[in-house]
Amino acid sequence: MKAVRIHKYGGLETLIYEDAPMPVAGADEVLIKITAASVNPVDWKIREGHMKEGLKIHFPFILGWDVSGVIESVGAVVTRFAAGDKVYARADTSRNGSYAEYMVVRAAEVAFAPDSIPLNFAAAVPLAAQTAWAGLFEQGNLHSGQTVLIHGASGGVGVFAVQLARIAKAHVIAVTSTKNVDFVKALGADKVIDYTKNDFSTLVKNVTLVFDTIGGETQKKSWGVIKKGGLLVSTVGADQKAAEQHSVHAKSFMVNSNGARLQEISGLVDDNRLKVIIEKEFALKDIKAAHKLSEEGHVRGKIIINV
Ligand SMILES: NC(=O)c1ccc[n+]([C@@H]2O[C@H](COP(=O)([O-])OP(=O)(O)OC[C@H]3O[C@@H](n4cnc5c(N)ncnc54)[C@H](OP(=O)(O)O)[C@@H]3O)[C@@H](O)[C@H]2O)c1
Numbered sequence: 429m430k431a432v433r434i435h436k437y438g439g440l441e442t443l444i445y446e447d448a449p450m451p452v453a454g455a456d457e458v459l460i461k462i463t464a465a466s467v468n469p470v471d472w473k474i475r476e477g478h479m480k481e482g483l484k485i486h487f488p489f490i491l492g493w494d495v496s497g498v499i500e501s502v503g504a505v506v507t508r509f510a511a512g513d514k515v516y517a518r519a520d521t522s523r524n525g526s527y528a529e530y531m532v533v534r535a536a537e538v539a540f541a542p543d544s545i546p547l548n549f550a551a552a553v554p555l556a557a558q559t560a561w562a563g564l565f566e567q568g569n570l571h572s573g574q575t576v577l578i579h580g581a582s583g584g585v586g587v588f589a590v591q592l593a594r595i596a597k598a599h600v601i602a603v604t605s606t607k608n609v610d611f612v613k614a615l616g617a618d619k620v621i622d623y624t625k626n627d628f629s630t631l632v633k634n635v636t637l638v639f640d641t642i643g644g645e646t647q648k649k650s651w652g653v654i655k656k657g658g659l660l661v662s663t664v665g666a667d668q669k670a671a672e673q674h675s676v677h678a679k680s681f682m683v684n685s686n687g688a689r690l691q692e693i694s695g696l697v698d699d700n701r702l703k704v705i706i707e708k709e710f711a712l713k714d715i716k717a718a719h720k721l722s723e724e725g726h727v728r729g730k731i732i733i734n735v
Contacts, residue, residue: 431528432715433488437477440716448490451524451532455503458535460515464548465526465712466494467722467731468555468584474521475719483522492733493519495526495533496541496550506535516541516694518554518685526551527715529735539690542697545704552584552704552730557693559663559683560588560639564596567679568637568661572597577632577653580641581617582608584730585663587705589639590615595701601635603628603646608728615703629653637661651676705729 431448453459471491473479496516499509509515517538519525524532541550563585564570576593580586581602593600594616602617605624612620621628629649636658638650643664650660651674659677660666671678696702709732710718718731 429529431490432712433490434475435488440719442475443715445713448528450530453501453503453532455505456535457503457532458506458509458538459500460495460497460531460533461500462495462497462526462529462531462735464496464551464735465492465733466551467718467733468494469722472719472723485522490524490528492525492527493521494551494554495519495531496547508535509538514541514547516550516554518558527712527733537685537687539687539694542694544698548732548734549704549706551732552706553693554690556584556730557588558689559585560592561689562683563639563661563663564589564592567681568659570596570598570637574636575599576637576639577601577635578639579603579646581612582728583641585641587615587729590617591702601632706732709734
């Protein structure tokens with residue numbers, strides 16, 4: 429099959445479009461004929477070697493773990509799926525990924541793709557939406573009537589976070605730049621702050637939860653806007669000492685892949701309550717341009733890789 433593999437850590441030049449062996453599904457796995465992948469920042473972070481201490485990979489290695497496609501075959505103990513099913517998943521990053529024509533995924537990580545959107549757009553959902561869901565509800569315990577401040581509201585994770593928080597009937601304050609203010613408002617944010625014009629920390633106070641997908645200065649300024657005993661949940665690491673100094677809590681998490689959670693998300697997409705936003709589509713062989721765009725840090729929604 430054709431795949432994009434890396435043979436060592438490094439820059440865009442390490443992404444090689446080439447022939448690779450067909451994967452074979454184990455007993456509790458499915459083989460997916462891939463329709464599309466999507467790009468997440470972790471793809472290029474792994475490519476550049478930023479995760480090599482915690483994540484052991486074997487070269488040559490296929491990046492990309494968001495996948496949508498059609499089941500080609502299933503392992504001996506898989507009963508939930510059958511050949512021909514349209515599915516999607518977020519797969520384990522320690523194994524070969526979805527920048528390829530075929531991929532093997534554990535059945536427990538797979539869900540039926542939403543019917544109401546094109547199958548290639550479904551690849552935009554698994555990691556970003558599950559991260560937003562896990563961050564807000566499983567880590568953040570967000571409930572109706574609470575106020576949540578969402579940083580990076582126009583990004584892959586943020587777009588889902590704004591919509592999910594709104595579905596939960598929370599009061600949503602979202603931070604983005606000028607070009608995305610109307611867009612984020614249309615997603616359902618109650619209040620949108622333009623970080624290029626205003627300092628959110630002077631406009632917001634006493635929030636229950638901050639959902640931080642940015643880190644750095646943004647996180648530093650966030651401690652003061654959380655009410656005493658409140659919580660900051662971060663996708664990029666959280667400074668526990670700073671949290672203690674401000675008498676608030678902090679959690680950093682790595683989302684797990686969960687087919688059941690992803691199936692609930694399919695339902696929200698099909699009920700037209702969760703929009704899937706695509707910034708741009710690329711062909712698999714043009715993956716370098718897709719990574720370059722993601723690394724610039726200003727994607728609205730998601731980048732799709734059509735296989
Ligand atoms: N821990 C986990 O399990 C997990 C899971 C998924 C993602 N992540 C991490 O979470 C981070 C976000 O992921 P993502 O997929 O959402 O990234 P992304 O799609 O690349 O995010 C891009 C967005 O960030 C916005 N942005 C940049 N600087 C900002 C600022 N100072 N304030 C507010 N918004 C800003 C941009 O909006 P403008 O163009 O308007 O600036 C853009 O829309 C990444 O570092 C990723 O690796 C972690």
